[in-house]
Amino acid sequence: MAGLGVRIVQRVSATRGFAKVAPHVVPALDRAVHRLTRGRVLLSAQLLPGVILTSTGARTGLPRRTPLACMPEEDGTSWLLVGSNFGRTGHPAWTHNLLAHPEAxxxxxxxxxxxxxxxxxxxExxxxxxxxxxxxxxxxxxxxRVTRKIRVFRITATP
Known part of the structure; x- marks a missing residue:
């Protein structure tokens, strides 16, 4: 049953309607649940592994918290982050932040x-x-769906 549920979510998440709604709903829900559970639960991570990325704003220099799906790598100290922006035309802001300030x-x-x-x-x-x-x-x-090349980042734990 879990496999069927994942396939259904994958199909829904690939639709244009999801791309319009999800960027406004998913991060807000993730941040709220993460805050209420003191960092123990990330709602979207019930389906995909996820992190809350805290980066430095490229223009403002202020801390920016962004819930993101991630793919943990086998070494246990690095993760892949995809700047898909749900298939929308522009690069997500967090990717600009990491390009300007890779320490996060x-x-x-x-x-x-x-x-x-x-x-x-x-x-690579x-x-x-x-x-x-x-x-x-x-x-x-x-x-x-987009002409831009989706950015892929490897984030690695620093000592």
Whole structure:
């Protein structure tokens, strides 16, 4: 049954209607639940692993908290973040923030972890993209919907 539920959510998340509504609803719900549970629960992480990224605003220099789906990597100290913006035309603000200020932090399973972000390019991005499509197939629909190249970041825990 869980497999069927995931496939249904994948189909719904690939629709244009979802792309219009989700950016306004999903992050707000995630932030509220995360705050109410003192960092122990991230609502969207019930389906996909997720983090709360705290980055520095590219223009403002202020801290910005963004709930994001992520793909944990096998080493246990790095995660892939996809700037899909639900298949919308522009790059999400958090990607601009990481390009300007790669030092950030994440809340992962209730722990705050300092990280450094790296925009993946060329072969490294291609390998990560292949893994991401296996992990969450709707990313291919998001990429097909936009002309921009969706940004993929590897965030790595810093000592």
């Amino acid at each position: 932090s994440i809340s992962w399973k209730g722990r705050d972890i300092p990280v450094t972000a790296q925009l993946l390019e060329a072969e 991005r291609a390998a990560a993209w292949t893994a991401l499509l296996e992990f969450w197939p709707p990313y291919s629909t998001y990429q097909a």
